[in-house]
Amino acid sequence: MSADYLERILKARVYDVAKETPLDYAASLSQRLGNRVYFKREDLQPVFSFKLRGAYNKMAQLPPELLQKGVIAASAGNHAQGVALGAAKLGTQALIVMPVTTPQVKVDAVKARGGAVILQGDAYDDAYAYARQLEAEKGLTFIHPFDDPEVIAGQGTIGMEILRQYQKPIEAIFAAIGGGGLMAGVAAYVKRLYPEIRLIGVEPYDADAMYQSLQAGRRVKLSQVGIFADGVAVREVGAETFRLCQAYVDEVIRVDTDDICAAIKDVFEDTRSILEPAGALAVAGLKAYVEREGIAEKTLIAIACGANMNFNRLRFVAERAEYGEDREAIFAVTIPESRGSLRRFCDCLGRHNVTEFSYRMTAGTEAHIFVGIEIQNRADARHLAETFETQGFKTLNLTDDELTKLHLRHMVGGRYPDLDHELLYRFEFPERPGALKNFLQSMNPAWNISLFHYRNHGADYGRIVVGMQVPPAEMDDWRRFLEGLGYAYWDESQNPAYRLFLG
Secondary structure, eight states, X not given: OHHHHHHHHHXXXXXXXXXXXXXXXXXXXXXXXXXXXXXXEGGGSTTSBTHHHHHHHHHHTSOHHHHHHOEEEEOSSHHHHHHHHHHHHHTOOEEEEEOTTSOHHHHHHHHHTTXXXXXXXXXXHHHHHHHHHHHHHHTOEEOOSSSSHHHHXXXXXXXXXXXXXXXXXXXXEEEEOSSSHHHHHHHHHHHHHOTTSEEEEEEEGGGOHHHHXXXXXXXXXXXXXXXXXXXXXXXXXXXXXXXXXXXXXXXXXXXXHHHHHHHHHHHHHXXXXXXXXXXXXXXXXXXXXXXXXXXXXXXXXXXXOBOOOXXXXXXXXXXXXXXXXXXXXXXXXXXXXXXXXXXXXXXXXXXXXXXXXXXXXXXXXXXXXXXXXXXXXXXXXXXXXXXXXXXXXXXXXXXXXXHHHHTGXXXXXXXXXXXXXXXXXXXXXXXXTTHHHHHHHTSOTTSEEEEEEEEOOSSSEEEEXXXXXXXXXXXXXXXXXXXXXXXXXXXXXXXXXXXXXXX
16 A cells, blocks of 8 residues: 555645745754754745645546535645645635634635635534535535545655655654644655654644554544644544554654744744744654654654744743743742741852742741742752752742643732632633633632633633632532533642642
8 A cells, every 4th residue: 555655645746836845954953952853844835834735636636527616624724725725726716614713824824815714613623524514515525634545645745855855864754643644644655665764743742643543553532632733633533544654653752832832942943933833743752752762863854844823822832932941940939937038049049040030928937939940951950949958948849830830920929818618720711702701601600709810822722720619518519510611621729839829
């Protein structure tokens, strides 16, 4: 079957709309990692993503009578732009169904290329189901974003270009995985010619359908997916992409949000281009691979697969990149409420720069400090914590605590004495007009809201933290409320940072 894909890829029609993108040497990242790192710059395509390759290849090979009727697609954005551009080139109409949570920059880009847009559902799967319904009703041809041999072959031309552009030994090629079309196409081509090259997929921890599927030996459908990296927010990978990845992909590495944000920054420092989260996944995975394997002087290639970034999201990316690069640590430090304690604490910092510092005097014998500090690496953070403890300051490292990074750092100092029966929960909900109001209206008016924090991070999901006074006798009602709400939630009532600063 690999020979079949080799032929499909060699015959793929992509260059009517796509261009052969450069393979750029990443000098800064290479020096930091001690390896030769290259970026395959698919972010430089006309639609700022690789997706137009597969979409156009599929449409260009449709019979004229089907092409004339029009095409339809479901997409979080990049595939949609490829379909819209390809349809315009081929003189047909494109109808695109997109999730409501799709960044506006991608919706506008599809419309600008002549595509008609319908917003439906919170995630790709919802949009997909509605698109298949419209396909039957309107007699259109569905252009699948990943699970189609011609789409896979179109994406596989990236592998063909990489091998032509770099003809020395390659240790590994890294690619993001959503539905699996990019990785399947590249792997099918590269492994046919150079089986010794490692093909490594990269997924977020909260959208790891391919990782779980390969582990289980069958396709696994996720109950929900995180959509920070919206371009790979797919609950179930394709049947054909799974088959190909099972045959040719060496492994899938998972990364978190901070790793992705740090990778966006890495690419910017080398190219002055800003990738979208899904577009930077391969770079994040490459870095994780180097750290895990301890390799040096190897050639590693990451496919920078998309740059349709929502500008407002940059605030969040810049903040979290420091954690992903291990350049900032957050600590809660307890010091005696006595003269000279604060100065002794500051002496422990040495030459470290302080990025954030919150302190509030209390009526008790102890005070709690919230501090952000620039670090060189995780070992540096551990050394700081040990220094604080040696000086008699109880220390809690909060660098990996999600509640702290999203909310508590903006709320330190708020405390209410003798507050009975308080629960603390984090919630996420699709960011859309009226979403916050709807959430509040769903609350039982008999429960007192004792704490509430909401911050718009420029992302697709809104995040809030709520303190609620729920008497023990009403806990069953509370649990029913949680299950009926339909939003992701986390109980933070026992979080040590909450108890220090807000409890």
